[in-house]
Amino acid sequence: MSLKFKEVKPQATKHPETYLSLNNLGKHAEYQPTFDYKRQFINDNHAYYSICPVKSDVLIDMGIDGWLRRQDALKLYEMSFFARGDILELGCYKGLSTSILSQANYDSGFKKNILSIDLNNTAVEATKQTLSNQGLQERVSVIRDDAVNYVCQLAQEGKNFDFIFIDHSHAYEPVFEVCKELQHIVAPGGFCLFHDYNDIRNINPDEKDYGVFQAVNDGLDKNFEFYGIYGCTALFRVGV
Structure with missing residues (x-):
């Protein structure tokens, strides 16, 4: 039995106890539901991410290159399923996360639009092919552009999104610049x-390619509230 989208979302639950300080990053963080859907998983597709094959001990193996943990995939699916408005993805690589977002969108019964941005043309074409192979291309637009520039353009156009997945960079500056917008x-x-928020590589000051934790904490407006860490992702919500 599968849940269907309702116009009014279930109440959202915060998990402040999951917050980690910089020196504690990398600790295992289980998936917990943000929305109360009265069962262990939303449906069979959602449940599958809790038992799907893994590679390198933790990364899900769906036959698509990418770096998502089971907890990341479960949270992505949930947030897309319950989104009432359009969805934005910054960084798609070869379409692993995009396919999860699209599957959840389809399963919800309420068809939002998904916009996915990546600077790399190879990634854009690979993601389009992934979605086509899975029959999940409906209502998904994959565009080649710089994430910071495109977010600024979206702001100028007055666009808004109910859910945004940020995974275009691990480095401080590109994430910080997006967070400000x-x-x-x-x-x-x-x-x-935010993907890679809970990544131990953020701790090392010599690791110039990583600074997601610091960029998010420095760049997000004070109107955003921490909602929880799940896998290596962190969820924040803007005030109503």
């Missing part, structure tokens, strides 16, 4: 999920 494109009460 998110308040302008997130719908009231909307959510942002």
Whole structure:
């Protein structure tokens, strides 16, 4: 039996106890539901991410290159399923996360639009092919552009999104610059999920390619509230 989308979302639950300080990053963080859907999983597709094959001990193996943990995939699916408005993805690589977002969108019974941005043309074409192979290309637009520039353009156009997944970079500056603009494109009460927030590589000051934790904490507007860490992702919500 599968849940179907309802116009009014279930109440959102915060998990403040999951917050980690910089020196504690990398600790295992289980998936917990943000929305109360009265069962262990939303449906069979959602449940599958809890038992799907893994590679390198933790990364899901769906036959698509990518770096998602089971907990990341479960949270991505949930947030897409319950989103009431459009969805934005920054960084798609070869379409692993995009396919999860699209599957959840389809399963919800309420068809939002998904916009996915990546600077790399090879990634854009690979993601389009992944979606086509799975029959999940409906209502998904995959565009080649710089994430920071495109987010600024979306803000100028007055666009907003109910859910945004940020995974275009691990480095401080590109994430920081996006974070400064998110308040302008997130719908009231909307959510942002940051990949690699809970990554031990953020701790090392010599690791120049990693600084997601610091960039999010420095760049997000004070109107965003921490909602929880799941796998290596962190969820924040903007005020209504």
